Amino acid sequence: MALTGVLRPGHAQLRVLDLEADVKLYRDVLGLEETGRDSFGRVYLKAWDERDHHSLLLRQADQAGIDLMGFKVDSIASLDRLEADLNAFGVKTERVPAGEMLNTGDRVRFVSPMGHTIELYAEKKDVGNGLSYENPPPWNAAAERGIAPARLDHALLGGVDLDGTIDIFTKVLGFFPVEILYAEDGKTVVAIWLSCSCKTHDLALIRLPENGKLHHVSFWLDSWERVLRAGDIMSMNNVSVDIGPTRHGITRGATIYAFDRSGNRFETFSGGYGAYPDMKPIVWSIDHLPEGLDYVQRKLHQSFLTVFS
Amino acid sequence: MALTGVLRPGHAQLRVLDLEADVKLYRDVLGLEETGRDSFGRVYLKAWDERDHHSLLLRQADQAGIDLMGFKVDSIASLDRLEADLNAFGVKTERVPAGEMLNTGDRVRFVSPMGHTIELYAEKKDVGNGLSYENPPPWNAAAERGIAPARLDHALLGGVDLDGTIDIFTKVLGFFPVEILYAEDGKTVVAIWLSCSCKTHDLALIRLPENGKLHHVSFWLDSWERVLRAGDIMSMNNVSVDIGPTRHGITRGATIYAFDRSGNRFETFSGGYGAYPDMKPIVWSIDHLPEGLDYVQRKLHQSFLTVFS
Amino acid sequence: MALTGVLRPGHAQLRVLDLEADVKLYRDVLGLEETGRDSFGRVYLKAWDERDHHSLLLRQADQAGIDLMGFKVDSIASLDRLEADLNAFGVKTERVPAGEMLNTGDRVRFVSPMGHTIELYAEKKDVGNGLSYENPPPWNAAAERGIAPARLDHALLGGVDLDGTIDIFTKVLGFFPVEILYAEDGKTVVAIWLSCSCKTHDLALIRLPENGKLHHVSFWLDSWERVLRAGDIMSMNNVSVDIGPTRHGITRGATIYAFDRSGNRFETFSGGYGAYPDMKPIVWSIDHLPEGLDYVQRKLHQSFLTVFS
Amino acid sequence: MALTGVLRPGHAQLRVLDLEADVKLYRDVLGLEETGRDSFGRVYLKAWDERDHHSLLLRQADQAGIDLMGFKVDSIASLDRLEADLNAFGVKTERVPAGEMLNTGDRVRFVSPMGHTIELYAEKKDVGNGLSYENPPPWNAAAERGIAPARLDHALLGGVDLDGTIDIFTKVLGFFPVEILYAEDGKTVVAIWLSCSCKTHDLALIRLPENGKLHHVSFWLDSWERVLRAGDIMSMNNVSVDIGPTRHGITRGATIYAFDRSGNRFETFSGGYGAYPDMKPIVWSIDHLPEGLDYVQRKLHQSFLTVFS
Secondary structure (H helix, E strand, O other): OOOOOEEEEEEEEEEEOOHHHHHHHHHHHOOOEEEEEOOOOOEEEEOOOOOEOOOEEEEEOOOOEEEEEEEEEOOHHHHHHHHHHHHHOOOOOEEEOOOOOOOEOOEEEEEOOOOOEEEEEOOEOEOOOOOOOEOOOOOOHHHHOOOOOOEEEEEEEEEOOHHHHHHHHHHHOOOEEEEEEEOOOOOOEEEEEEEOOOOOOOEEEEEOOOOOEEEEEEEEOOOHHHHHHHHHHHHHOOOEEEEEEEEOOHHHOEEEEEEOOOOOEEEEEEOOOOOOOOOOOEEEEHHHHHHHHOOOOOOOOHHHHHOOO | OOOOOEEEEEEEEEEEOOHHHHHHHHHHHOOOEEEEEOOOOOEEEEOOOOOEOOOEEEEEOOOOEEEEEEEEEOOHHHHHHHHHHHHHOOOOOEEEOOOOOOOEOOEEEEEOOOOOEEEEEOOEOEOOOOOOOEOOOOOOHHHHOOOOOOEEEEEEEEEOOHHHHHHHHHHHOOOEEEEEEEOOOOOOEEEEEEEOOOOOOOEEEEEOOOOOEEEEEEEEOOOHHHHHHHHHHHHHOOOEEEEEEEEOOHHHOEEEEEEOOOOOEEEEEEOOOOOOOOOOOEEEEHHHHHHHHOOOOOOOOHHHHHOOO | OOOOOEEEEEEEEEEEOOHHHHHHHHHHHOOOEEEEEOOOOOEEEEOOOOOEOOOEEEEEOOOOEEEEEEEEEOOHHHHHHHHHHHHHOOOOOEEEOOOOOOOEOOEEEEEOOOOOEEEEEOOEOEOOOOOOOEOOOOOOHHHHOOOOOOEEEEEEEEEOOHHHHHHHHHHHOOOEEEEEEEOOOOOOEEEEEEEOOOOOOOEEEEEOOOOOEEEEEEEEOOOHHHHHHHHHHHHHOOOEEEEEEEEOOOOOOEEEEEEOOOOOEEEEEEOOOOOOOOOOOEEEEHHHHHHHHOOOOOOOOHHHHHOOO | OOOOOEEEEEEEEEEEOOHHHHHHHHHHHOOOEEEEEOOOOOEEEEOOOOOEOOOEEEEEOOOOEEEEEEEEEOOHHHHHHHHHHHHHOOOOOEEEOOOOOOOEOOEEEEEOOOOOEEEEEOOEOEOOOOOOOEOOOOOOHHHHOOOOOOEEEEEEEEEOOHHHHHHHHHHHOOOEEEEEEEOOOOOOEEEEEEEOOOOOOOEEEEEOOOOOEEEEEEEEOOOHHHHHHHHHHHHHOOOEEEEEEEEOOHHHOEEEEEEOOOOOEEEEEEOOOOOOOOOOOEEEEHHHHHHHHOOOOOOOOHHHHHOOO
16 A cells, blocks of 8 residues: 555446446446445445455446545544645545445545546445455355456546646655556656556546546456456356457556446456556557557557547 | 377468568467478478477468368378278379378378368378477476467368368268358358367368468467467567457357468467267357357457458 | 277266265265266266266265266267177177166176276267357356366276276277376386377276276366366365375376265366377386376375275 | 555575575576676576566575565665664664665664564665566566566565564554464464565564574465466476465465475465455464465475474
């Protein structure tokens, strides 16, 4: 986790057009566990190996997209400190009281310069991963129910003021850049992969003409064999696959992208490498994006570059 | 192997436009071993785990494509018997004397109704796979030189008279159908996967308006992880990838297709299932070809369906 | 399959000490499907990807071990011919009429010189693998129920007259030797791996001081990742594991051996290489047995060498 | 990395009995790259995907074992602060000046209560991983030279005052417990797996009657398939394997342990799960150590429990 106490992406809340259809997709095909529903109509889900109460929330809406993304911090003290730091950096925050989200403590919320609602929180109920905390087996049947990713891993968000958003995540929240894609001028950042851990990305950001956009939320699988299994299960369930299976040049991840029933893109992936803040970022020039995106085919996939929710 | 004594595809001879460029591709990128050159200018190659002298021959030509495909039979007696059987079935054969192809015995050659030159032979020099015949390790460095398939596995050939060709392979040579793709009428065979072993295919055939065409020659890898590695190596060497990595619905194989420097398509694949002649063939209807071809994406890839050499 | 028409091991019948305990093991832990019970009290099971009615039979007995092993042949004609060939070779056979074993045609039975009851049969009811014969997906939930091997693969049988038994399998039934383990004298065969297909073994035989012994029956998994999964599931179910996961030097297979509740050893494995009758057998000397058995550890495992049922 | 700025294990210095024999082992069999030798006779090595100058040092000695283990911190400021924090906690430190170790900055050194020399440092020369920092491929030939782990991952150290050592790592250096093995009394910690990142362990500690002992240093592989490959390569090179391939119940890692030519144990492993400080530690009772150690076999391996260097 970051030196600032930011641990990891803890939840994403997505808008879907037909709640039950997408609950079915995320629960029965992706294989998340439904852990609750609230009075706002939100459905809560978690990946099998996550212990906190939820990592994905779905709500019915007229338009697909992402409502908010939350990052867990290690303590109330860190939450308070980061709130102050954000304010000191000129970022306006608000507190969402504990309980507004099921089993979740106070959240410090701000809108990023790219128009995304970002939250920090320190507390979420530990509901366990279904394995005992004493002498557990390495996995259980839940690890094979549907695609069964182990966890929510990261998201790729898009909007106009990329530089301002990077500043907040790197200068206040302690994220560091792992890989950076530059425009032809060699200076303008087109996209960036940021980590607050030793993963290759906890959050990726892309410059877009419109704010508040979602490219994808991503879920972690333990192996390339599980990636193919994910693709098989998508096909068995008529999930619309965007690209993959393939490997990204950027981050080295092995991946499949698909769409939920509402047009939100999600990724199931594995791989990457250990990333640390003392490592010089890998840089990509836009003319190498084809292999950055699809290393095997060295191909730009039009839908991948143009479809956002 | 077939009850008739046909063992397996033993060699394919390809025409290439720039011999040294494609020798470099098949030898240094695919990782075949060059085992000889002959006075006709042909270059002989073998996969690392093959013991016979060669399985691929390349020759310079003005047009890419396949000159011939050879199947090894278990004995001189089987060769003689199959020659007689072919003749009795109305197939004209000729003998190519031992030595015309390096380290290879007499070949019985015929032209299939689809216009491909097919050969049977019983003898090819055992040059070993580089591991001892006594107390060998499971592999050696050659198993990781380039993509390093273990063996030539099969080919997909196209032409007009599909039915006549199927007849020869099934009624005379002892192949059996494993999977069959039917046209909309539910009767016309569009493509067929034939085995003379317990592999899912030793030869695949597709109906085309033109004779003597090659869709691909295929090479076997031991795992899906090796398939991704193959894709990485293709990209590192600017090999033009056609489709994949993905899984075929047809035969279940996990695969990447790419082109050599001359436009001949080759496959590196793994997977499938044990196939036997007592098993009812799997049938595909043309409207299910998308998932038959690319199970994950359920997509027809135009180049895959239209490009032949 | 062999030139003689012998296709593959089709069934093994094991004696178990507590029928329901071992039905539970083979069905719920190994993940075979129970397909029937007969008036003799035998329980019939099949692996998920097998299409014939059964490949394993269990019966209650006072002593563990193997009652019989059956090989499927391609036709009634081959069955008749092989019966005659066996007799001509001096092997006494008897016919077990169709129906004695559920959904199975006539069986030609003989006792091998090593004291095992061996059967040939041409007919067993096709009950399907749960996937359609038309446009099937590559797998379904059954492929992940328990360890879920795709098929019965082979068995290793032990007894006194190894040479006489090899003769019958190679000279009459068309099996060929793939790998051979020799005693210190360099002449006495200690064990042999025989194939009637292009697998590395359909039957393995070992010289023992006692007749009719079973070392193991073996089940095929599609990958090394599935081998670890098998080991995890064994552990979760308190199955007694003998050796593995490891790789055999002999046949290159990647494997785990375990015991059923009665002390019959079974293997779950993957790997090996394509074997053909034109290939010179690999030979092992007894001093290299450690790496032949456990390539990684180069270790003789005492139980593995001494425990038979 | 820890909130304190401790990033990861950066180097271990081992004593070996025959320097060139073990350089050969670590360089040519394990596949580390030799990056330097110094005037003290130390040989410096790094794993292929590490960018810092070295992660393993070997020196000739009369007795095998570990001289020191170094952890990289994120900045000079963190180094200074941690030095002060250690001193405030009652831990005596000394500074080893930059340059004493090749290409390495100042090190803050202390002896843990278990008798191990532990170092912190902020600077080590970035020599790259052989891939460009611009538009790199995902790997190159170095990733397949020998076993080729991606990185040094962790070590397991043993000694008397386990509790005092845990205190320093958790209370001063910011490590958190991921899994804990308790003695029969349910209170005494026998062994502990500590993380300063989101890995399952950056350092493991075990209670032993003697101080300063090494159980193993561990190297990371990207997949279970690479673990088997590691085992194959060990066998090809007559490396003495201790246990594996198998899976640990503790941390879920899939592993092989082996000995260098001097008797120092090293591990090549893959797997585990994402660990964070907000997660309740997994606890193991000593009677479950068999499956904690070897999940598949549920077996205590005597050498594994008794051999230290």
